Amino acid sequence: MKIKSVFGLLILLTITMAAKAQVKISFEVSFKEPQAHYAEVEMNIAGITGKNYVDVKMPVWTPGSYLIREFAKSVEGFGATAGGKAIKTEKVSKNTWRVYHNKANAVKINYRVYAFEVSVRTAFIDDSHAFLSSASIFMYPAGMLKTPSTVKIVPYGNWNKVSTGLEPVKGKEFTYTASDFDILFDSPIEVGTQDIFEFTAAGVKHEVAMYGGGNYDKEKLKVDMAKIVEQATAVYGENPNKHYTFIVHNRLQGGGGLEHLNSTVLGASRTGYANPGSYVRFLGLVAHEYNHLWNVKRLRPIALGPFDYENENYTTNLWIAEGFTSYYETKYTYRAGFRDQDAFIAAQIGSIGTVMNTPGAKINSAAASSFDAWINPAYRPSENAKNTFISYYTKGAVVGLLMDLEIANATKGAKSLDDVMKAMYWQCKTLKRGYTDAEFKAMVEKISGISFTNFWAKYVTGTADIEYAKYFGYAGIEVTAENATPNKPATGASLTVNQGLIVSGVARNSTAWEDGLNVNDAIISIDGVGVAAVMRDVKLPNPGLSLDMLPIVSNKQIGDKLVLKIVRDGIEKEITLTLKENPNIRFKTSVMENATPLQLAVRKRWMEGK
Incomplete structure (x- = not known):
């Protein structure tokens, strides 16, 4: 009976599959x-x-x-x-x-x-x-x-x-x-x-479709985009596409990108191509989305395909899929000659600074941030986001940097994160499925020859402070931290201007947080000085405006009192802030002239990939 039942089921499945196959x-x-x-x-x-x-x-x-x-x-x-x-x-x-x-x-x-x-x-x-x-x-x-x-x-x-x-x-x-x-x-x-032009790189035909006009130089883009393609292909060992399409939307203000299996959509400023900084940022966007051709589209977390198009698809590995891709966009632009060594190092330091100066990094791990992508405040902005969340893009880029340096140091410059990414790409291709977190960790340990259990606990599932001096030291780079605004007070309150000064954000554990200033409070006066007078020397519009930037505040000393008269829900209220030191830090870097042979080998493998 069991044999007949199984045989009958197989026949039914065959008939069902054949019926579906006939659907057009x-x-x-x-x-x-x-x-x-x-x-x-x-x-x-x-x-x-x-x-x-x-x-x-x-x-x-x-x-x-x-x-x-x-x-x-x-x-x-x-x-x-x-x-x-x-x-x-x-x-x-x-x-x-x-x-x-x-x-x-x-x-x-x-x-x-x-x-x-x-x-x-x-x-x-x-x-x-x-x-x-x-x-x-x-x-x-x-x-x-x-x-x-x-x-x-x-x-x-x-x-x-x-x-x-x-x-x-x-x-x-x-x-x-x-x-x-x-x-x-x-x-x-x-x-x-759309304006269409083509170039060939890594043996693959690439089409670029430009919508919206712009001051781009097609011949220059053909050469420079090809350099990015070649650098990315060199990491993974093959380019899996027969053809690839870039769709570029040029607008007055544009940005962002979305990856696809053999194409991408990019947003750009139509007048930004002539500006050197803006142009490199565009090439960075090209590098980011092109790296996704491998990392996430083929080398992917196991949850991301086949897709459920009706529900959330959860993974704890977007710190790899997006964070490492953010990290590699700086690698590719450096290796292709669009950034120098100082700019490359500065980009890494900038990511570390963003993480360490974001209060939410103490609350939200890289893995948790990935899992919570579906309620990501980047898509659904919240005034409290910085206090509870750290972007898996930024934290993932930092984890990639630390992992890269750890592997290069452990192997004495013989291997790097490049080797992990290449091996994981081929593993996914061979197994015809995505990877698990455990499998990715196992590959890192195989390539490096050391345990990454403690590393994972600190930086992937944990929220430990970043040991920047240790990791940059592997590559013969000295990094020191100092207060971002020495001897200057900080309130932790950000502002918007909307028929007055409105509190738009309050940083965790700041003076504003502890002394009870709230988002949406409308400031009437500061130390008895009306808002109009307070704002007289402030240039607007200023989307990055903070209470600390107002002259009446910046001229005070740490420990001074600041008396704010505010309106909350139609009721006037007085709040006194006791000014504290700014908790944010900034970094200074110095490339060692007397680096050891090991440090030089680590630096070369890390930056050059060889």
Whole structure:
């Protein structure tokens, strides 16, 4: 009986898989009203069997951006037909529509998507172009994520170009294929009149699609972006792509990026390319997102794929996926010649300073910060965020730096974090799955030849102070810390100007924290001096304004009293602050002229990778 039951189950599974394999899914996206920010989506499902209905779902988030965005909120006009006749549909959950096909073999579904959020993560459409972040545009039939699909784009008006990482269908203009929905959702699409140029690096053709104009030099970008590609490929030992697409949105003020399997979307300032500092920051963004081609898309935490598109996908390893990538963007820009040694070291020191001067770093570990990405205050700002949270980007970059130096020192300059990343990439490729935290730690220990248990307890799952002098000492670099504002008082209160001075943040354990100043308190006067007089010499707008920056405060001494008259919930109140020393620190670095051979070997392996 057991043998027959198993055999019967296998037959049933085979029949089910065959039925799903016969399903054909296609999309057509057009733009009747781009000026109103709408995409028209037609979804065709053929080869339907089984129940008298099919459920189609809209993802609630997009991989790489760990926030439930509820894309279904932008869908309207959902309807369906079978054989040319309207059929019944109903919404059965926040992101699920049930289509009753009544045993029809094929259905046509139509819906509209409103797209008017400017970011690299979300769709945006206007009369100049359409950017389709695929997870917010395309629905999938329940249980059919592994089904192939095709996408036809119907450009609007004078739009004549489509840029995407999707594979084109031969002989069909603006038509593309995805082997499954993971590929489709991981492939953004730019439609319009974008400026396109190409370069080849690491044996791979790269397309750059520039939207929004700008003062960029295409020939210079071809050379400089190729250098980044070569440096990244050198770490991992191969470039796994046949082609790669950069979609760059140039705006008045732009930034940010989102990685995809064989493409990325970058935000940039259209006038920033001529500024040396801004240009290097852009190349750093290129380096960051390109490194994700390996780290997170292929060398990935085990929780990040296959994806659940309806719920949060939790991992404690974003400090590796994002933090190490932030660290490597400085490595690549240094190795490619866009930063000198001093700038590279300064970038590392800057990350350490950010962590040590953030009160939340004493509360929130790198692993916990990663797990809590879904409630990350970077996406959902909170006035208390700095007191409770440390970014897995910044803390992860610091952990990567310390780990890198520890490995180089333990191996006497023979190995570095580069070797760990390469080995983990090939391990994931061989096993065809992501890694666990334990597996990553085991590889670090294998490469270094030493235990990292204490290191993990301090810097990954713990919140220990960073032993910066020890680790930089491995590379023959002296680092000392001093008070950020010697002999100057600090209140710990940040401000915004909104018809007066409004408290916008209070740092943990600061004078403002201990003496009861609250966020949203409106300051009327300081030591009897009205706000108008207090603000007379302050330049506005100033998004980084703090109470300490006001001359009436900065001229006082540590231990002095500061009397604030405030309004809280419509009631006047007087609060006295006792000024304390600024707890923040700053660093001084010095590269040793008399470094030992070991220190020089560590420094070379750490910085040069060889």
